Amino acid sequence: MILINGVEADHIAVNDRGFQYGDGLFETIEVLDGQPVFLEQHLSRLSADCLRLKIPNPDIKLLTDEIANVCKSVQNAVLKIIITRGIGGRGYRQPEAIQSTRVVSLHPFPEYPQAYAEHGINARFCTTCLGLNPALAGIKHLNRLEQIMARAEWDDPTIQEGIMLDINNQVIEGTMSNLFYVKDSSIYTASLDFAGVSGVVRGIIKQLSAEQNLTIIEHDYKQDALLNADEVFVCNSIIGIWPVKQIENANFAAGKLTKQLQTCLTQLKGREQ
Amino acid sequence: MILINGVEADHIAVNDRGFQYGDGLFETIEVLDGQPVFLEQHLSRLSADCLRLKIPNPDIKLLTDEIANVCKSVQNAVLKIIITRGIGGRGYRQPEAIQSTRVVSLHPFPEYPQAYAEHGINARFCTTCLGLNPALAGIKHLNRLEQIMARAEWDDPTIQEGIMLDINNQVIEGTMSNLFYVKDSSIYTASLDFAGVSGVVRGIIKQLSAEQNLTIIEHDYKQDALLNADEVFVCNSIIGIWPVKQIENANFAAGKLTKQLQTCLTQLKGREQ
Numbered sequence: 001m002i003l004i005n006g007v008e009a010d011h012i013a014v015n016d017r018g019f020q021y022g023d024g025l026f027e028t029i030e031v032l033d034g035q036p037v038f039l040e041q042h043l044s045r046l047s048a049d050c051l052r053l054k055i056p057n058p059d060i061k062l063l064t065d066e067i068a069n070v071c072k073s074v075q076n077a078v079l080k081i082i083i084t085r086g087i088g089g090r091g092y093r094q095p096e097a098i099q100s101t102r103v104v105s106l107h108p109f110p111e112y113p114q115a116y117a118e119h120g121i122n123a124r125f126c127t128t129c130l131g132l133n134p135a136l137a138g139i140k141h142l143n144r145l146e147q148i149m150a151r152a153e154w155d156d157p158t159i160q161e162g163i164m165l166d167i168n169n170q171v172i173e174g175t176m177s178n179l180f181y182v183k184d185s186s187i188y189t190a191s192l193d194f195a196g197v198s199g200v201v202r203g204i205i206k207q208l209s210a211e212q213n214l215t216i217i218e219h220d221y222k223q224d225a226l227l228n229a230d231e232v233f234v235c236n237s238i239i240g241i242w243p244v245k246q247i248e249n250a251n252f253a254a255g256k257l258t259k260q261l262q263t264c265l266t267q268l269k270g271r272e273q
Numbered sequence: 274m275i276l277i278n279g280v281e282a283d284h285i286a287v288n289d290r291g292f293q294y295g296d297g298l299f300e301t302i303e304v305l306d307g308q309p310v311f312l313e314q315h316l317s318r319l320s321a322d323c324l325r326l327k328i329p330n331p332d333i334k335l336l337t338d339e340i341a342n343v344c345k346s347v348q349n350a351v352l353k354i355i356i357t358r359g360i361g362g363r364g365y366r367q368p369e370a371i372q373s374t375r376v377v378s379l380h381p382f383p384e385y386p387q388a389y390a391e392h393g394i395n396a397r398f399c400t401t402c403l404g405l406n407p408a409l410a411g412i413k414h415l416n417r418l419e420q421i422m423a424r425a426e427w428d429d430p431t432i433q434e435g436i437m438l439d440i441n442n443q444v445i446e447g448t449m450s451n452l453f454y455v456k457d458s459s460i461y462t463a464s465l466d467f468a469g470v471s472g473v474v475r476g477i478i479k480q481l482s483a484e485q486n487l488t489i490i491e492h493d494y495k496q497d498a499l500l501n502a503d504e505v506f507v508c509n510s511i512i513g514i515w516p517v518k519q520i521e522n523a524n525f526a527a528g529k530l531t532k533q534l535q536t537c538l539t540q541l542k543g544r545e546q
Contacts, residue, residue, distance in 0.1 A: 002287055011284035012292055014275055014376060019285055020355075021417035022295025028363075053418070054425055078363060082293075085421075090301075090353060090380045092417060092424040092448055103287060107363045131406030132440055135422055143416035144294035144365060145326065148358075149408055151365040152327055167405055167467075175365055194440075 001073075002105040003066050016101055018084030021092065022142040024101070025049045027200075030237050031077040031106070036067055037269055038237065041200045046083065049139045055085050056100050066104045078107040078238055082142070112239065117262065120245030120254045121160035121234070125223065126150040126175065129167045130195035138198035151175045161234055163226075163247065166195045170220045177236045178202040181229035182257045188225070191218040201235040201265070208264040214257065231255035240265055274346075275378040276339050289374055291357030294365065295415040297374070298322045300473075302352040303510050304344050304379070309352050310542055311510065312340070314473045319356065322412045323373075328358050331375050339377045351380040351511055355415070385512065390535065393518030393527045394433035394507070398496065399423040399448065402440045403468035411471035424448045434507055436499075436520065439468045443493045450509045451475040454502035455530045461498070464491040474508040474538070481537040487530065504528035513538055 002010050017023035027046050030037040043060060050057045063081070071079060082103040088095040128150040136143070150162050161174040172190045173179050178199045180189045187209055192198050209216040226232065232244035232252045241262045243254035275283050290296035300319050303310040316333060323330045336354070344352060355376040361368040401423040409416070423435050434447040445463045446452050451472045453462045460482055465471050482489040499505060505517035505525050514535045516527035 004287070010287050012287050014277070014283050014285050014378065016292070017421075019289070019292040020299075020415070021421060022415050023418060023421055053422070080363060090351060092420045094421065094425055105287065128408050129406065131404035131409065133402065133404030133419065134440065135401050136404065136418055141418055142293070142295050143418045145296060145409060145414055145416045146406065147365045148290075148294060148296055148367065149326070152367055167407065 001070050002103065003070060004103050005101060006062065006066055012101070012103065013087055015087050015089070016084055017086060017088045018082060018101060018142055020088070022144070024055065024082055024084030024142045025053060025140055026083070026142060027081040027140065028237055029079040029081070030109070031071050031074055031079050032269065034071055034075060036071060036079050038200055038204065038272065039067070041203065042081075042237070045140070045198070045200055046081065049141065050083060052139055053141065055083060056098050058083055058100055058102050063102060063104070066102065070104050070106050074106060076109045078109055080105050080107060084142070110238065116160060116242050117240065118254070120243035120252070122158055122246045123161045123163050123174070123234070123244050124154060124159050124248055126153050126162040126164050128153060128164065130164050130172050132166055132168070132194040134194055137194050137196060138192050140197050147175045160242070161244070165223070169222055171223060171226050172196045174234045177234035177239065180205065180233050180235070181226050182231035182255060183225070183229050185257070186215040186217060187257060188217050188219060188221060191220060199236055201237050201240070204265065204268065205235060205241070205261055208261060208268065212260065212264065231258045233258045233261070274343050275376065276343060277376050278374060279335065279339055285374070285376065286360055288360050288362070289357055290359060290361045291355060291374060291415055293361070295417075297328065297355055297357030297415045298326060298413055299356070299415060300354045300413065301510055302354070303382075304347055304350040304352050305542065307344055307348055309340055309344060311473055311477065311545065314476065315510070318413070318471070318473055319354065322414065323356060325412055326414065328356060329371050329373050331356055331373055336375055336377070339375065343377050343379055347379060349382045351382055353378050353380060357415070383511065389433060389515050390513065391527070393516035393525070395431055395519045396434045396436050396447070396507070396517050397427060397432050397521055399426050399435040399437050401426060401437065403437050403445050405439055405441070405467040407467055410467050410469060411465050413470050420448045433515070434517070438496070442495055444496060444499050445469045447507045450507035450512065453478065453506050453508070454499050455504035455528060456498070456502050458530070459488040459490060460530060461490050461492060461494060464493060472509055474510050474513070477538065477541065478508060478514070478534055481534060481541065485533065485537065504531045506531045506534070
């Protein structure tokens, strides 16, 4: 089911700026037992991203009603929300009156083997780099060619995620996930000031770590730091937390802090439902 | 008139990757006396960009027929061609069988005052930077948020173009144009290895300069070099060449080499028709 500005449809105007220029942003949300998980955090990030891109915030009451309408008949699914700068003429200049477009759609929940969450996944380093741009860093916008080029680098089904560096060889994130590592009981992740997507689950992990009195540090780091880590994990709103058991020739345990954060995340999801 | 995969329509599938991720590229072409100008060069750049993005090249015979069909009833217009990676599921991974989408559309030719081409335009420096990414640099792809953010910086109708720097303060191009300057009878433009769009008219200017035994140099340069230039001009497929008469407080003559290249470009367009 797809709602475009509240109306069931599966086609969008060609002159929507989302299609013409990738001029918009999106959210990907887990639907669990018919309820969107961490909806408040997703809508809050969506509003923050709209502000940064100067796209008028959609009417949140309207959007929430549409989300409830779309989710009411499903158990587990993926909910995707796209907000664009709406319809416009040719040219980068935005229309004088912007009426943003809302697209709310449901998708099947991917059937990931339970082993990914329990024992971990295999990852590789991508050669496609993330560009540096402080104006867009952190935003979950619709300009996603970098991730697409990176994901097209491998076909091997035994590799579940690709790790992306920026053009200065700083490690940033996975193609579809944020990336953390543990070293000497501290948790580290990239700072995302110049590249990357500031994921909702990334934010929740920071909050859970603080509640658990765990040290979490955002910093710039390179491949060596990652390959010498005690534990490595990735996260996003659909997979939750997956340990990384192998990056090319380096092996990692699905370790204690990763398991602790997985448990905390599951409990938090339970409390929110 | 809009043709989507050869069929007249004004809506595109929501799950087209052009809409979901900006996963595609485009061409903007002048239609003069019913004929697309520099079509061969545009189709050649389109094919080269498809190759770099690993999008299957559209059937050029089919596309050329569609272009002829769309252009047959107009005199002067703007022709836009969008090619996307086609329809796909959720996620960055590309579909196993890619059927690229072709969108061919006509738009009114903008009514620019003749004074822009004769006496020049006013420009400003944008604070929105171009990100650095060698994998995407030069490609006229659908990820255009940087240009949109830059174009949204000013409303003043007396300013016609914004000049964009990269995050290292190198001057790259205009929001909708390539940028050149003249100093001591040599012509300079940015090299576009890390940012920018390698425009068709930019390529033609390089070729015309060589034919005219003019020295043209691609290099990295900063604002100072531009502000101390003898002449400055911008170009694209719709405006042709416009002298820049003012950048903030610096003034420039619509000088000899700019005029010479304008004349050469007009003659070349005439020969091609």
